[in-house]
Amino acid sequence: xxxxxxxxxxxxxxxxxxxxxxxxxxxxxxxxxxxxxxxxxxxxxxxxxxxxxxxxxxxxxxxxxxxxxxxxxxxxxxxxxxxxxxxxxxxxxxxxxxxxxxxxxxxxxxxxxxxxxxxxxxxxxxxxxxxxxxxxxxxxxxxxxxxxxxxxxxxxxxxxxxxxxxxxxxxxxxxxxxxxxxxxxxxxxxxxxxxxxxxxxxxxxxxxxxxxxxxxxxxxxxxxxxxxxxxxxxxxxxxxxxxxxxxxxxxxxxxxxxxxxxxxxxxxxxxxxxxxxxxxxxxxxxxxxxxxxxxxxxxxxxxxxxxxxxxxxxxxxxxxxxxxxxxxxxxxxxxxxxxxxxxxxxxxxxxxxxxxxxxxxxxxxxxxxxxxxxxxxxxxxxxxxxxxxxxxxxxxxxxxxxxxxxx
Amino acid sequence: xxxxxxxxxxxxxxxxxxxxxxxxxxxxxxxxxxxxxxxxxxxxxxxxxxxxxxxxxxxxxxxxxxxxxxxxxxxxxxxxxxxxxxxxxxxxxxxxxxxxxxxxxxxxxxxxxxxxxxxxxxxxxxxxxxxxxxxxxxxxxxxxxxxxxxxxxxxxxxxxxxxxxxxxxxxxxxxxxxxxxxxxxxxxxxxxxxxxxxxxxxxxxxxxxxxxxxxxxxxxxxxxxxxxxxxxxxxxxxxxxxxxxxxxxxxxxxxxxxxxxxxxxxxxxxxxxxxxxxxxxxxxxxxxxxxxxxxxxxxxxxxxxxxxxxxxxxxxxxxxxxxxxxxxxxxxxxxxxxxxxxxxxxxxxxxxxxxxxxxxxxxxxxxxxxxxxxxxxxxxxxxxxxxxxxxxxxxxxxxxxxxxxxx
Numbered sequence: 001x002x003x004x005x006x007x008x009x010x011x012x013x014x015x016x017x018x019x020x021x022x023x024x025x026x027x028x029x030x031x032x033x034x035x036x037x038x039x040x041x042x043x044x045x046x047x048x049x050x051x052x053x054x055x056x057x058x059x060x061x062x063x064x065x066x067x068x069x070x071x072x073x074x075x076x077x078x079x080x081x082x083x084x085x086x087x088x089x090x091x092x093x094x095x096x097x098x099x100x101x102x103x104x105x106x107x108x109x110x111x112x113x114x115x116x117x118x119x120x121x122x123x124x125x126x127x128x129x130x131x132x133x134x135x136x137x138x139x140x141x142x143x144x145x146x147x148x149x150x151x152x153x154x155x156x157x158x159x160x161x162x163x164x165x166x167x168x169x170x171x172x173x174x175x176x177x178x179x180x181x182x183x184x185x186x187x188x189x190x191x192x193x194x195x196x197x198x199x200x201x202x203x204x205x206x207x208x209x210x211x212x213x214x215x216x217x218x219x220x221x222x223x224x225x226x227x228x229x230x231x232x233x234x235x236x237x238x239x240x241x242x243x244x245x246x247x248x249x250x251x252x253x254x255x256x257x258x259x260x261x262x263x264x265x266x267x268x269x270x271x272x273x274x275x276x277x278x279x280x281x282x283x284x285x286x287x288x289x290x291x292x293x294x295x296x297x298x299x300x301x302x303x304x305x306x307x308x309x310x311x312x313x314x315x316x317x318x319x320x321x322x323x324x325x326x327x328x329x330x331x332x333x334x335x336x337x338x339x340x341x342x343x344x345x346x347x348x349x350x351x352x353x354x355x356x357x358x359x360x361x362x363x364x365x366x367x368x369x370x371x372x373x374x375x376x377x378x379x380x381x382x383x384x385x386x387x388x389x390x391x392x393x394x395x396x397x398x399x400x401x402x403x404x405x406x407x
Numbered sequence: 408x409x410x411x412x413x414x415x416x417x418x419x420x421x422x423x424x425x426x427x428x429x430x431x432x433x434x435x436x437x438x439x440x441x442x443x444x445x446x447x448x449x450x451x452x453x454x455x456x457x458x459x460x461x462x463x464x465x466x467x468x469x470x471x472x473x474x475x476x477x478x479x480x481x482x483x484x485x486x487x488x489x490x491x492x493x494x495x496x497x498x499x500x501x502x503x504x505x506x507x508x509x510x511x512x513x514x515x516x517x518x519x520x521x522x523x524x525x526x527x528x529x530x531x532x533x534x535x536x537x538x539x540x541x542x543x544x545x546x547x548x549x550x551x552x553x554x555x556x557x558x559x560x561x562x563x564x565x566x567x568x569x570x571x572x573x574x575x576x577x578x579x580x581x582x583x584x585x586x587x588x589x590x591x592x593x594x595x596x597x598x599x600x601x602x603x604x605x606x607x608x609x610x611x612x613x614x615x616x617x618x619x620x621x622x623x624x625x626x627x628x629x630x631x632x633x634x635x636x637x638x639x640x641x642x643x644x645x646x647x648x649x650x651x652x653x654x655x656x657x658x659x660x661x662x663x664x665x666x667x668x669x670x671x672x673x674x675x676x677x678x679x680x681x682x683x684x685x686x687x688x689x690x691x692x693x694x695x696x697x698x699x700x701x702x703x704x705x706x707x708x709x710x711x712x713x714x715x716x717x718x719x720x721x722x723x724x725x726x727x728x729x730x731x732x733x734x735x736x737x738x739x740x741x742x743x744x745x746x747x748x749x750x751x752x753x754x755x756x757x758x759x760x761x762x763x764x765x766x767x768x769x770x771x772x773x774x775x776x777x778x779x780x781x782x783x784x785x786x787x788x789x790x791x792x793x794x795x796x797x798x799x800x801x802x803x804x805x806x807x808x809x810x811x812x813x814x
Contacts, residue, residue: 051722333737
């Protein structure tokens with residue numbers, strides 16, 4: 001099958017020295033150059049930014065979340081206000097995630113059977129029931145350009161039998177999702193599951209491609225497994241996905257991972273990492289991530305990244321950002337988010353151009369040679385901390401501990 | 408005395424039916440039409456807004472606070488980064504408050520004598536000493552267009568002898584401030600004290616005008632006294648201030664008070680009220696303040712104020728703002744602040760035009776006829792709550808309880 005009405009995917013150029021490809025996704029709300037990064041706007045807002053900020057940064061598409069919007073403000077509210085684009089005042093394309101991941105990161109509160117998943121709201125404890133069918137309907141009413149089917153997303157570390165069960169249910173749900181999907185102007189992607197088991201991934205890819213989706217997502221990764229495993233499983237899975245459809249790796253977004261996964265043939269990414277780390281004061285530069293709270297930045301009269309042309313780097317010094325973070329000023333989170341997101345969007349633009357110029361491998365090698373990544377142990381600790389926190393408040397979470405809002 | 412080098416104040420038009428006047432303050436960084444409202448940017452940022460937001464709203468001058476900037480990041484840091492304007496990336500004029508009010512709202516931690524005031528930092532408990540002289544030097548180094556002398560600002564409710572002592576010390580400090588003030592391109596205003604006692608206010612005005620400042624501020628009001636008292640004391644004080652110099656009423660900023668005080672001859676106002684109430688979800692409309700958390704706004708597909716041309720009202724519905732506030736999304740505070748500040752700035756522009764057209768009294772009467780003010784009891788309760796909170800964290804406060812920052 002091809003994409004929905006008004007949708008198209010073309011590969012403009014394939015890298016001769018890696019699996020990277022530069023493409024173009026056409027949607028009724030505009031074209032999306034790939035490789036493409038989607039910032040996360042779970043609740044109908046990319047945290048701390050306006051739609052104008054996103055446009056200025058160069059964001060082409062945002063991800064919103066069915067679980068969050070269903071619970072608050074409610075699908076009916078968004079629909080009655082003219083759909084998600086009008087609700088959030090964002091005219092460009094939107095991808096809605098199904099909420100499967102969010103429901104399953106609430107494990108203690110859910111009960112799953114073949115029909116669907118019962119769960120309690122993290123907001124008020126009320127009971128709800130998601131099925132493959134109603135989740136598709138919710139997304140049709142939200143009106144995003146790309147929808148995702150409900151999937152079962154077990155945590156990292158489960159044994160193979162458990163992961164197989166979840167995968168097989170995901171396949172049955174995928175088929176039901178496809179069958180009930182009515183909106184002809186909306187793409188529906190399949191989500192490959194199978195944990196870290198290569199044979200399950202292969203089986204899942206085969207099963208989903210036989211159903212024929214508009215694009216294919218790789219779910220169930222970036223859940224606390226070692227980075228090597230993420231890359232190996234992504235690579236294995238990608239080799240079984242059709243080359244002519246978009247491939248979307250869910251939840252991946254560090255600069256080094258973007259390079260590695262583009263090299264393996266991924267077209268679309270989403271991740272809360274750039275925006276979440278920004279709010280924690282970890283700012284991207286070509287040399288690595290820097291913690292703006294560090295006392296060494298108190299007097300630094302320079303932009304965060306002297307090569308960066310974002311609003312933050314054009315107007316403000318590291319010392320000013322340091323001061324805003326130390327003072328817990330709301331402007332801190334916004335300026336930091338603008339910078340980190342600009343850094344990633346700019347990186348994706350450079351990656352795409354390099355693929356077209358057939359210099360992608362050189363760009364990757366030179367970038368990774370100077371970019372100091374967070375070491376594996378620290379990274380996994382941070383990830384676990386975040387997963388623990390988000391199991392209480394799914395998605396991007398709702399900690400109420402850090403800003404100076406009320407006076 | 409006249410203003411500093413490059414400074415000038417001219418009255419363009421005086422109202423024939425009230426004490427209102429429309430004027431123009433010239434500074435080396437641009438002209439300021441009066442009556443003028445200054446948003447509060449205590450720590451070198453108007454909470455939640457960028458300098459670009461402020462410009463788009465029409466803000467001409469912001470207030471920053473010596474107490475806050477002295478403690479964090481430190482006067483030396485701001486100076487080494489090129490002064491306050493460059494530090495905060497704000498090219499237009501700045502008024503720096505002396506920090507007197509902030510030191511005295513920390514009452515349990517301060518010790519005062521004629522030399523100056525010893526106090527402890529609300530951030531880390533460290534000991535500090537402000538004198539009239541060093542506070543002037545700090546402000547010269549910060550580099551604002553208008554500086555304020557250190558004053559003693561006792562809380563509302565003290566007996567007359569106590570208020571007299573504080574006032575007389577304020578006069579002695581005012582004289583020392585004037586004597587040590589060196590920066591010829593910076594205006595220095597005097598601050599009238601005297602509590603709610605008319606005879607003290609008269610004495611204070613006489614004493615300060617005999618010293619000859621570039622402008623005159625009325626301090627020690629809006630500290631929890633009934634609104635009638637605020638207005639009566641302001642009126643009494645204004646009648647003793649020279650007509651040809653700017654008059655600045657500190658800490659007043661509700662729409663109804665702006666009208667009443669402009670009518671009595673005030674030229675400059677500052678207040679955290681519009682921005683603070685915005686972050687609490689209380690939004691200004693021509694009918695009064697509305698609490699956006701109210702369930703009745705869940706589905707409202709309209710701008711907050713249909714006559715408002717601010718970014719928030721142009722792009723977003725009441726329902727979306729309601730959703731952002733319920734979800735504690737950072738964007739809530741920014742969009743609300745943009746609206747409330749726009750409302751006040753637009754109001755001041757209309758007031759100024761009405762004075763020029765000699766229709767100010769009609770504008771005031773028609774505005775106040777439809778604008779429902781917060782009733783006195785609720786207002787005083789809210790004020791007390793805020794004063795209690797800010798006695799722990801002075802100025803605009805630093806509560807860390809309300810935003811969704813970290814994930």
